[in-house]
Amino acid sequence: MSRAALLVRTWSLAQGASGVSAPVVDGLAAMLATTFVPAIPRYGSVGASGDLIPLAYAIQALRGRGHAYLDGSRMPASEALEAARLTPLTLDGRDALAFVNGTSLTTAATALALDSVRASHQALQRLTCLLVDLLGCDSGFLDPNLLSAYGHPGAVGVADGMRKTLAGTVPSGTRALQETYSIRCSPQLLGAAEDALRYVDGVVESNLRSISDNPLFFPHNGSVVHGGNFFGQPAAFVADMLAMVTGLLGNLAERQLDLLVDPARNGGLPPMLAAGPSQQHGMQGVQLATTAFVAEIRRAAAPASMQSLPTNLHNQDVVPFGTQAALRSYDMAALLRLLCGSLAVGLRQATHVGARRPTSPGCAALLDALAESIPPIDPDRPLDADVRTAADLVTAMPSDS
Structure with a gap:
């Protein structure tokens, strides 16, 4: 940093x-x-x-x-x-x-947070596809005509990428026509996040080009101009927006993991994906941790940019608090990575306890990469290292776009 x-x-x-x-x-x-x-x-x-x-x-x-x-x-x-x-x-x-x-620290922290959240956003698109394939869901919720009628560019683009990942998938025919919202509404949710991230991209790019200083010297006309280019309001706004996006994505990952470990909704897989039900805990500890991660993200997501307080003998009578917003978003992005890793470990474990082999080549390749790095949870073991390994793996994959 x-x-x-x-x-x-x-x-x-x-x-x-x-x-x-x-x-x-x-x-x-x-x-x-x-x-x-x-x-x-x-x-x-x-x-x-x-x-x-x-x-x-x-x-x-x-x-x-x-x-x-x-x-x-x-x-x-x-x-x-x-x-x-x-x-x-x-x-x-x-x-x-x-x-x-x-505003160099604010700009740097916002840029690093954005890079991390973007990687997690991409990972969640892939992990959602793997969840759909493992459970045998119908992918009709990604229909291009449906998303075109929705009309939001981010959702259209996200759905296009998810359809490519799911190309070749075969529904099991045993799932409900209308899946729970964490699956059925995923392109709308992830698409809204994409639209927001595109706005953050633009502000961060402007900040990285910016001369944030006062006064500035212009040799071409000999002028020395005093003003407020050091005022970090743009970064404050987008860092707060990044926090909201992070909270939304984190909640999606946690809800999808909750669905995956629940035998009432996961197609009959064992509770907590335990290899030995009633004898092992499986994903229980990880699932509890994801609840804590989401709670921490929500606690931290209060907008910093609206907390202006006068200081410096009222010379700085309005302040943006962009630094706090940016550093907070950077911390939240790290928790989002762990949520992605937690979901990835759960998806890998699901195949060990009875979920079907993915039917789409894209999802099969993702599962194979996870299986190569993450052993099955059988018997129980500490999983913190596995969650971090999975997070590194799924967030390092190149963009599908």
Whole structure:
């Protein structure tokens, strides 16, 4: 996170409108070629005049003050600089102000959260397809005419990708015509998430190109312009939107796992997918954990961008709190990955306890990849490592688009 923030800050300063000296940009670039990481606090920024406090800690570390990490080990910043063979930065007044007066931490955290949520969103499309195939559901809810009539671009695109994954599937004929909403409405839910993520994409792209500083210098006409480019409202809004999308996707994964472990709804598979019903617990611990994950995501999803409080002697009388929104979304994205991994482990276990072999090549390939990395739960064992392995696997797969 710290290095991502410094990369964003380096690009902003390198565009030339901040008036910093060239050695500062060169020094930042040299730092990025090493494993040096400034130790910066998580809390303290209101995202209004940029990420003042976190970036101040970062620049102090680059000057040899405070603390930093090198190869993952925390130490005094001066020692880390020496070990990395970096020269401490020397700053004039403009250099120091330009470095801290921007939204680089907020932008970096939002971009990293977006990347993670997008990977989980793709994974959930594939996992939903595998669930459909294993249970023998009819895929008519993905009919292209149906989704075209719905009219939302995200849903149309998601359904198209899911149809490709499910190509060749054969319904069992034993399921209800109208499946529960976590299956039947999945293209509408995942499609709404896709539309929201496309908006977040655009704002993050603009932020990454942005010069978030004040004042700015324009040599072509000799002007020095004071304003508010350091005000992180765009990122605050989209980080809050990302939190809502994460909550929605997490809830879908948890509901699908709940369906899968319930013998009243899973086509007669054993409770909790236990290989030895009444003797083993199967997915029980994982399912309990997913309930906790969803509760934590919901607790954290309250919008940060509406929490404005005046500060700085009322100079900063409105503040966006984008930094809090972005860091919170980053944390929530990690929980969403675990929810995807939990569902993936459940789907792999379902085939061990009686679910049919997938009938579509796309779903069969996904199941085989999971089975190669995740052994059956028989007998019971701790599953935290398996959940993380499954999460890494399903979120690393390339996009279907």
